[in-house]
Amino acid sequence: MAESHAATWAVIGGSGTHGCDFPEAAGSGARILDEGLVFETPAGQSPPFSLFETAGGKRVLHMQLHGWRAGVTRGQASQQVFHVLARAGVKRIISEAGVGSLNHLLDPRDIVIPDDFIDLTTHRDPAPVAGGRLLIMRDPVCPVVAGALLEAARGQAGGRVFGRGTCVVTEGPRFESRAEIRMMQPHGDVIGQSMCPEVWLARDIGAHYAALYIVVNYAEGVVRDWEHEVLKEIFEEDAVRQSRIILQAIDAVDETAGCGCGELSKDTLL
Numbered sequence: 001m002a003e004s005h006a007a008t009w010a011v012i013g014g015s016g017t018h019g020c021d022f023p024e025a026a027g028s029g030a031r032i033l034d035e036g037l038v039f040e041t042p043a044g045q046s047p048p049f050s051l052f053e054t055a056g057g058k059r060v061l062h063m064q065l066h067g068w069r070a071g072v073t074r075g076q077a078s079q080q081v082f083h084v085l086a087r088a089g090v091k092r093i094i095s096e097a098g099v100g101s102l103n104h105l106l107d108p109r110d111i112v113i114p115d116d117f118i119d120l121t122t123h124r125d126p127a128p129v130a131g132g133r134l135l136i137m138r139d140p141v142c143p144v145v146a147g148a149l150l151e152a153a154r155g156q157a158g159g160r161v162f163g164r165g166t167c168v169v170t171e172g173p174r175f176e177s178r179a180e181i182r183m184m185q186p187h188g189d190v191i192g193q194s195m196c197p198e199v200w201l202a203r204d205i206g207a208h209y210a211a212l213y214i215v216v217n218y219a220e221g222v223v224r225d226w227e228h229e230v231l232k233e234i235f236e237e238d239a240v241r242q243s244r245i246i247l248q249a250i251d252a253v254d255e256t257a258g259c260g261c262g263e264l265s266k267d268t269l270l
């Protein structure tokens with residue numbers, strides 16, 4: 001990878017910003033440095049990345065993981081992305097996505113910044129990218145990056161904002177059955193398809209990780225049947241707000257603040 005593609009931040013784009021041209025659409029002063037960057041990795045050719053600089057001068061690699069490329073599983077795509085992020089020197093990652101609500105108190109357009117997860121994926125490569133470390137998942141999300149997201153989200157008009165919640169991660173790309181949701185509902189607040197393996201691959205490559213989720217529908221059997229039209233509206237109308245929150249959070253993070261993430265990766269004993 002060329003030195004000119006080095007970056008200390010990454011944004012893994014999902015369905016929350018899919019409806020707009022990230023990051024320019026946010027109008028937050030981010031400047032594209034390069035785009036259409038495709039890298040060869042041990043897991044195959046990466047999805048296209050862009051490299052941009054925030055108004056505060058932070059260099060950020062961005063790719064859109066929403067959508068499935070023919071012949072590439074979601075797990076393979078994550079492997080490709082994290083090989084690129086490791087080589088670029090990325091130390092902080094924000095991931096965003098649209099999620100379903102398991103907690104019946106949540107409504108569409110609420111924002112959840114998760115602090116824990118349950119991995120129910122079934123077909124994702126469990127191999128680490130860097131390897132050689134014992135990855136402790138006691139506090140999987142970086143409190144400093146998550147705190148900046150929470151503050152930025154609270155400053156934007158829109159739905160309610162919650163600073164904690166457990167995300168149950170499923171394989172996708174299909175949605176879940178009513179019986180599956182009944183099984184999962186006691187164990188989580190939201191359901192999504194992206195937090196794993198990202199959250200632990202971030203720790204594997206020595207990066208801090210936090211996620212910004214917007215509730216786009218009720219999970220099956222929760223509150224009431226969700227409406228496709230509302231889902232589409234949220235994707236289209238809330239993408240700019242999500243983009244602004246992410247860019248504001250990146251510039252607000254104090255990179256010298258202690259967070260404890262580094263203590264949760266130890267020399268492997270095996």
Ligand SMILES: [Zn+2]
Pocket residue numbers: 141142143144145208209259260261262
């Ligand atoms: Zn951290």
